[in-house]
Every structure is written in C-alpha cells, then in structure tokens.
Amino acid sequence: SDVLTQPPSVSVAPGKTASITCAGNYFGSKSVHWYQQKPGQAPKLVIFFDTDRPAGIPERFSGSNSGNTATLSITRVEAGDEADYYCQVWDNIRDHCVFGTGTKVTVL
C-alpha cells in the first residue's frame, strides 16, 4: 500500500527556493499531484501530472517525479506562499486515493 511521507515542516527565506519531498513506493509509474492549503481555506491544486501547472499558478511552482520521490519546488519564495502542502496519488492496488502527510512551509 502507498504511504506518502513528507517532511513536517520546511523553512525558507524570502527569495530562496523551497523544496518539498513526497516519498512513496513505485512513484515513477504514478501521477503525483500537489495541493496548497492556506489557513482557513480549502486546498488548491498547484501541480498535476507530476509537472503541470493549472491556469493561474505562477511558474515559480514546479514539480518532478523520479524513482521513489516526488518533489514540489517553489522558487523565489514569497510571504504569500506560506501554507501547508500535500502530495496525492492513486494506489491502484488497493483502489484508494492517498494524500501525503503534509508539509508546513514557513517563510522566515
């Protein structure tokens, strides 16, 4: 079964790059999607199909998927990027959707 492990927290200075990892089994064969959740708000899709950005998401957000780890990168971090971030895949063995444990990004 898929367990998606993310670091609980990542701290980054404004203007720097934040990298959030999501570790799971057989990642290379699965599509990974990423969500941003700001306090008091519903989650918002920021990356789908490993690397694609929905309309309106800045190019500063990018994704990669290799081996057993997917990564969400946020370049030129801004105060407004402070949020919780979750990865998501579909476990096709158990026919279950799985969310990562979540990462709180703090902008110093």
Added chain:
Amino acid sequence: QVQLVESGGGLVKPGGSLRLSCEASGFTLSDYYMGWIRQAPGKGLEWISYISSTSSTKFYADSVQGRFIISRDNAKNSLFLQMSGLRPEDTALYYCARGGYFSSSPERDWFDPWGQGTLVTVSS
C-alpha cells in the same frame, strides 16, 4: 464560475447518521468523477470516497467502508455522502471536490476545485 458548495454538517451523537450534500455549478457534473475528502481539526487531508460519472463505480477508504455511502444525482447537479454509525473520530471538515474529466480510471485523477467544506462533529 466553477463552484462546489457543501451542506448538511452538524453535531450528531455517536452511532448517529448524517447526510452531506454538495451542489455543483459552472460545469457539467455528469462529465466528472467526484470525491469526498475530510480533514480532522489540526490534521492532514484524508480521502474518503470517489464516484464515477455514471455512479457505476464507487471507492471507499477502509475507515468508512460499510458505514458511508457516496451517491450523485447528475440531473440535480448534486453529490451526496450518507454517513451512518458515526464515531468521534469522524469529526472533521468534509470537502467535496471535482475529480477526473471523462476519466476511464482514477489512476491519474486529481481534485480541482474543492468546496469550502461542511463541519461534522460527533460527540455525546
């Protein structure tokens, strides 16, 4: 614009039942899979259930299998979650979210957009 609005949450005693609704607008509901995801206070996201566009296929998390039933009425642009045998650990904000478009399999599906959620509290 595309919008999802949940309703039906509230305070219920352990063992009780509740029916959540999600009204969709701004898109053709019958073209999409739909899902329910919940978030306990201060916790992460937990997927609950997923339903195909024609209701022919339904998926459930182990934690709710046999207690919750997902359904939809495309003609009324609505998604539902019938919850029974509620437990204190079911206390959470319940979100509905739009899934795959003309999806043949959930393997590649993501959720976008999400509603604002409806709060379910299970307590005596």
